[in-house]
Amino acid sequence: MDYGIVVNNQKCACGKVHAAGIDDCISGKGVLAKLPEIIGRYNGKKAFVVADKNTFAAAGEKVCAVLESGGIAYTKHIFNSDALEPNEAAVGAAVLHFDKACDIIVGVGSGVINDICKILANLTERTYIIVATAPSMDGYASATSSMTRDGLKISLPSKCANVVIGDVDILKEAPLHMLKSGLGDMLAKYVSICEWRIANLVTGEYYCEKIADLIRSALKKCVENADGLLERKEEAVQAVFEGLVLGGVAMNFAGLSRPASGVEHYFSHIWDMRGEAFNTPVDLHGIQCAIGTLTAVKLYEKLKAYAPNREKAMAYVKGFDYAAWKKTLSAYLGKAADAMIALEEKEQKYSVESHKDRFEILCASWDAILKIIGEELPSSAELEALLDKIEAPKAPAEIGISMAIAKSEVFDIYAKKGLPMHLYCADTEEDVQFCIEKGASLITANDPSALLKLLR
Numbered sequence: 001m002d003y004g005i006v007v008n009n010q011k012c013a014c015g016k017v018h019a020a021g022i023d024d025c026i027s028g029k030g031v032l033a034k035l036p037e038i039i040g041r042y043n044g045k046k047a048f049v050v051a052d053k054n055t056f057a058a059a060g061e062k063v064c065a066v067l068e069s070g071g072i073a074y075t076k077h078i079f080n081s082d083a084l085e086p087n088e089a090a091v092g093a094a095v096l097h098f099d100k101a102c103d104i105i106v107g108v109g110s111g112v113i114n115d116i117c118k119i120l121a122n123l124t125e126r127t128y129i130i131v132a133t134a135p136s137m138d139g140y141a142s143a144t145s146s147m148t149r150d151g152l153k154i155s156l157p158s159k160c161a162n163v164v165i166g167d168v169d170i171l172k173e174a175p176l177h178m179l180k181s182g183l184g185d186m187l188a189k190y191v192s193i194c195e196w197r198i199a200n201l202v203t204g205e206y207y208c209e210k211i212a213d214l215i216r217s218a219l220k221k222c223v224e225n226a227d228g229l230l231e232r233k234e235e236a237v238q239a240v241f242e243g244l245v246l247g248g249v250a251m252n253f254a255g256l257s258r259p260a261s262g263v264e265h266y267f268s269h270i271w272d273m274r275g276e277a278f279n280t281p282v283d284l285h286g287i288q289c290a291i292g293t294l295t296a297v298k299l300y301e302k303l304k305a306y307a308p309n310r311e312k313a314m315a316y317v318k319g320f321d322y323a324a325w326k327k328t329l330s331a332y333l334g335k336a337a338d339a340m341i342a343l344e345e346k347e348q349k350y351s352v353e354s355h356k357d358r359f360e361i362l363c364a365s366w367d368a369i370l371k372i373i374g375e376e377l378p379s380s381a382e383l384e385a386l387l388d389k390i391e392a393p394k395a396p397a398e399i400g401i402s403m404a405i406a407k408s409e410v411f412d413i414y415a416k417k418g419l420p421m422h423l424y425c426a427d428t429e430e431d432v433q434f435c436i437e438k439g440a441s442l443i444t445a446n447d448p449s450a451l452l453k454l455l456r
């Protein structure tokens, strides 16, 4: 893959020497046939093929056939589970089945298989090649594994794949929901690049225009080809796959997640955390990111109508109740809130001083911020039309994450902990009545008309 950017040993205009993490990404029709040649590049003699039942059916058999015809010996491990989880048991099984005679690992799959293989490759210090079965998320080029350890979701440092192979003949047969998810994870890049520029402006955070441009053109290609996604058109599928790999590469180039992940990913992460803590519904990462992107774009549109108001802002800063924030966060996220609270204790982002400093910079840069938003983000109408086109969900409620669920759950936890009631989004008279009955001390609403009617 040609990144159109200076890599390895040479300094970019941003001052960094960019390293891609992966050695190569090979995508296109029929590229799986190149596997023996790629293994040859690393002097591989015997491959350890890892797949699960589904991914083996999707591409594993083809991988084995290609290895056989290329004269490369292999041992295979196929996970026999219907819902493989990236946890101790899965990594343990991969280690126990590992054949030490293998000098190369070939993963066949997407998110979970890749996460497990990256850990295995790191432990065994073997070259690692992933044959992608779905363009559904941007972890192909990342050097961390998303794992569940002791029941907690964590991100573990592992090892980047040496080579990512995306054979479009395989990728286009992935479940449609996964194809949509991949495009959703790409749409997130509108927001991530926009926010990366804003962060650079407001906090002086590192930024590289070349990386941003790389992502912009990959995203443009995905959007231009989106028409063909539902029909599994090759150009549409390949654009999404390459965009996702580039997203991971761009994060490696920058040494941070800014190029590929903004507030829309926070929405998705929070829904995942709530799913872990309270068993609320979750959907594929990219499906959630697409909804997060639309939500973020709508919020940025609202922002355009505002001008910074020093008096209001300072009143908010002074009234910010840190203890109440901690309690609300814990009630909303369960145990996962602990890490966020610990981070805030360290970073002090919500202290009066930090708030004040940021507000001054925001005031001074307001026009420039609005200009960035105008340049980087599509309108919510355009985005909605695009999501309609690929028949992807647009609102949290469509994937089962509704405010009604949040309300009832938060209510129970609050009651158990003896905390004052804080009910969200009481938008109907029924909701407001419920809040009053339960003795809520704080009620918020998106549409205050029901609240005003009953409380006046």
Ligand SMILES: [Zn+2]
Binding pocket: 012, 013, 014, 015, 016, 018, 208, 209, 210, 211
């Ligand atoms: Zn650069």
Ligand SMILES: [Zn+2]
Binding pocket: 137, 138, 185, 188, 261, 265, 285, 289
């Ligand atoms: Zn993502």
